Amino acid sequence: MDQLPVLIVGAGPTGLAMACNLVRYGVKFRIVESASTPSIYSRAIGIQPRTLEYFHDLGVSDQLIAEGRKIYVVNGYVEGEKAFQLVTHTLERFSTQFPFLLSVPQSKTEKILEEKLNSFGIKVERGVSFETVEEREGLKVRLRLSDGKEELIDPIYLIACDGAHSQVRKSLNIEFKGHQDPHLFLLADLSLDWKYSDDAVHFFLGKKGTFGFIPLPGSKLFRFVSPLNVNESNLEPSFDLLKRVLKERGFWDKITINNVEWLSPFTVQYRSTLCFRNGNIFFLGDAAHIHSPVGGQGMNLGIQDAANLSWKLAIVLQNYGRKELLESYNWERRPIAQKVLRGTEVATNIVAIKFILFRWFRNAALRLIGKFRAFSVAITGRVSQLKHSYRESYVSYNYQIPFIKGWYSFRSAPIGGDRMPDTGSLRLKNDEKIYYLNSILKEPTHHLLIFLGQNFIDEIPEEYYQLVSNLKYYYGTLIIPHLVVPFGQFPFPHSWKRSVIYDPEQRMHIKFGASTPCLYLIRPDKHISFRSHPVDEEALFRYLDQIFY
Template identity: 30%
Template structure:
């Protein structure tokens, strides 16, 4: 294959493909290998959350996803065939993101769009190629890979990333524990037509006296259904559409008819996560590092965020612009989130499937009333959307968020370790802009807020950023009528700055300009 790659990616599912796409944008040499013959032809993971669409937007491919996908504007809580409560996602999220909905798109199409992006930039997945073994030393990873036709090959890389799924060979070779459990309940996943008198752009979580099912709208008039496998067929190795369809309406106590099945499978849900995301020059990402129940449809999205978090850090290190602790922050940020997510989805799934009479009453009678009260409070509605969509993920305890704030801010001002908020403002020509769109994902972005006072430290900050000009983009936003709401939203009184990471997270902020404080912060993880 000629020159050795800087990064060797094992696995070409959504996580591995996203990492490859990000490294492509960042100009890093890589190889991505996958043991399968090609991308999946099954629908598999379906829901794409706002945080993931924001990544696609930064890549310039969000419109392709939006064109192919199905926007889901609400989640409905059904009890015995009747709507007990409705969660209007679009209403809750319209001021929080450009994409206030769940996008339903089959994993097979998501993978193909990412593969298309790679192809347009001169890269390709090496299919039917698997990792046989590897070793690592202080300087490199030495890997033996095997292509089905070409045989074995030894390659070297600066880093190796295992994005090879729940049965990860990389994780196994690293001897990293994958603690957790498998739920003893048989679940089915079915893609088919659903005939009922309900909106086809909303999601339905349905409980009956006998069973449970989730209905997820799909493109082309189809629906994804996840639910319990009936007891009478639960011992079968493979289930059929007829096994699920027979008596389905009666079990769910709903006026619903299923038809035209495209795909059906039986599976067990799991909740597991690794004890560490990294050993030396080898990293884990996606399902290789964490798997969880289907509650919240978080799996694929979490893997995409892993890749987005890791890619720019690898690039900075490989270009000798970052210090070693920058890579340490990957595990420091993503492992605590994986733990919280697994525990949260585990609790929610346990409540959903439990046969405990008390929990059954909670599901059927108490939960709808609690939701009704919660949804009346703006704070809780925003909280629900932020956590479901993953735009509420925080890295406040990260080493990149320490000593990263100067001056006094109001408590509601965005903090280091939080995602850059979705804020619209007008420039001098009255053009409406989205602050997030200014972050290109290739460098840190330093927003300097100034009154254009020649006595301010604006130039000093710009001079400091210039020392890191290959990894910091600087932009001055003056206080004019169109930017007042931006200043207010960010908690900037007169002057200040926000430094934003390539992955749209706030690295540093100041209310007032202090060049030395910013200089000290940057020196903790960057090489000038």
């Protein structure tokens, strides 16, 4: 029997996202989950714009948006008065189809992902628990099946998506380094009546404590979240505690709670493994990193871990990609997780300040800086995860010759490792249909964008024909070339047979700094892997040689 290429342990959002990605890349796998039924708890509710872009690639973003709630505004009140407003339309500067936060209970996100997986004829093996893994001449994994029997398998790769208490991690004696935070949060999903808008997040910072309400899909449904004060932390989580918390913060008489759908304490920990890879075993999501829920980053990070690793695993398993590429998963994702851990710890400490005097300083500072647009721009940009970049990665490369024509605009554009801007107003043929770039580059492979440059009027250079013919010869369908032209239709005859992206408003040219001809190579996870100015076939092939066989 053929060896199983990949075993995924855990069917939370990370494991399911990994599975859906591997289906796209044509990789065979099994996914096992110890729980016999799907989770019904709402837990993480915020889907960030960057995750929605990945969900778009997986074909689930439309359904999530239909079943979720778009949030464009976060209102901040300091001691009862509105002090700041964060607006997500500022995210449009990143060129994204999704300039908003989507609120969806985690149980629904998981359900939609699992249904997607089922639509490919793949089932999560429920009631099957991972027990141990040993590394001797490959991986030897012991599973406990739902009928109590044991199964021994030897997958080539093991993907640990089994959450914060990861049994894979424990089985390998891998340390989950970090610390527990002194703050305890109370979370509750409530149906309520009040005078505030149902479409925005509302955060209240007072002398007696901080709390927030985040809209959930449905009418007048909200997630309540509040760090507990010292005198509240050891009380049983219950409706009485919720009432006490709201009373203490002077808000009990401002709302009518119709129903409490779910209520849970949340102990904050900041932990991560020292390396997200151990030989042929990879750690993703909460199995690799956990942190505070402030900012709604946790679930999103795991889903993005899956997007990063899956394409690398696919091309290595299919014998096109160099094995060293797999090491870049740890090099790229761990610094991002560390940054999120640090950022959420700072944010949590600010939100949950215990000392009255410090609260007073915080509130005064927020009243002051909250007035500036830059405050909204900085916070929404960071939380959206659209700025996550792999610039330091050894698989990100920039080739440019300084001081030649067009150099300055190219220099100011996104560079190797950055997320690909998802520019809009693009056309594919001489029709009226408008596309976003992400929708054009839908094949799960590398894409080469060959920009003609903004002022192009000549004919297509012969070297571009040669470039695409060489690409086809050496890399077949692994890299799809697209000619990006700065007009709505060709003003001259041509014999270009490959994909053409028409950019009549030149938005894409401007965003990519392509005032003169240049190349951008886009990875399957829609990060820029290589770019060159001017167009340099030799530099491109040197780069490709490091990635592919």
